[in-house]
Amino acid sequence: MEFLISEGYDGMSRSAADVVKSVIVDDPSCVLGLATGSTPIGMYACLVKDCKEGEVSFKDVTTFNLDEYVGLPGEHDQSYRYFMDTNLFDHVDIDKARTNLPDGCAGNLEQMCAEYEQKIQDAGGIDIQVLGIGHNGHIGFNEPCDDFPVATHPVDLTESTINANSRLFSDVSEVPRSAVTMGIGTIMKARKVIVLANGDGKADIVKAAFTGPVVPSVPASVLQLHPDVTIVLDSAAASKLDI
Ligand code: F6R
Numbered sequence: 001m002e003f004l005i006s007e008g009y010d011g012m013s014r015s016a017a018d019v020v021k022s023v024i025v026d027d028p029s030c031v032l033g034l035a036t037g038s039t040p041i042g043m044y045a046c047l048v049k050d051c052k053e054g055e056v057s058f059k060d061v062t063t064f065n066l067d068e069y070v071g072l073p074g075e076h077d078q079s080y081r082y083f084m085d086t087n088l089f090d091h092v093d094i095d096k097a098r099t100n101l102p103d104g105c106a107g108n109l110e111q112m113c114a115e116y117e118q119k120i121q122d123a124g125g126i127d128i129q130v131l132g133i134g135h136n137g138h139i140g141f142n143e144p145c146d147d148f149p150v151a152t153h154p155v156d157l158t159e160s161t162i163n164a165n166s167r168l169f170s171d172v173s174e175v176p177r178s179a180v181t182m183g184i185g186t187i188m189k190a191r192k193v194i195v196l197a198n199g200d201g202k203a204d205i206v207k208a209a210f211t212g213p214v215v216p217s218v219p220a221s222v223l224q225l226h227p228d229v230t231i232v233l234d235s236a237a238a239s240k241l242d243i
Helices: 008-026 041-052 080-087 109-122 159-168 184-188 200-211 219-225
Strands: 001-005 031-033 062-065 065-068 128-132 154-157 178-181 192-197 229-234
Touching: 001 008, 008 031, 008 041, 008 109, 008 192, 008 229, 041 229, 062 080, 065 080, 109 154, 109 178, 128 229, 184 219, 192 200, 192 219, 200 219, 200 229
Parallel strands: 001 229, 031 062, 031 128, 128 192, 192 229
Antiparallel strands: 065 178, 154 178
């Protein structure tokens, strides 16, 4: 497990973008696993800038996102499809047909999840998975629980996640109560993983997840068992680590 610690949000974003960019430059037809949330917005902005400046091309890149709310169509401004379009896909030379998110509006969610898993496999697996981390250690929408969920699956959101995400909706009652997420097994199969975290509000969970015991009550802790993980932090999020 490697730690990259930078000054501030901009430093963390640049550093994370450089890791992703080098994967794309090494293999222009690579498969990216992507995350939404506040944390990676700056990283996507750096990648957009790099693409506009001709340093990287997404022309042959395929993407799979971690998760999506159930019941929000792609045009909804809080759907993760909308987030990805507005923060990355609309501003780079990617072929949108190669961009994949779980379909939270599918009639049969279980079947959609199985097909999503299969599609990742058919694409050759994920070369690099980008993750943020929740204050309770969740990755994707894999919340603290008794077992690590294996594959892409529907989930009921916890009150803490609904409340945390309500900042982006006009009222907490509008936050979807369920979502679809890659499983911990899906994430662990990625050949490389980077986790981004910034701000002192993430310092405790960063310490617990990456230096504490590997337990399903802190889902991100499982990443300690992955052979190629880079944790990209600003100094505030790293402030409780003894490294
Ligand atoms: C996003 C996701 C979530 C977020 C996490 C951190 O696709 O799956 O696990 O990465 O909730 O969110 P932020 O970055 O908003 O603190």
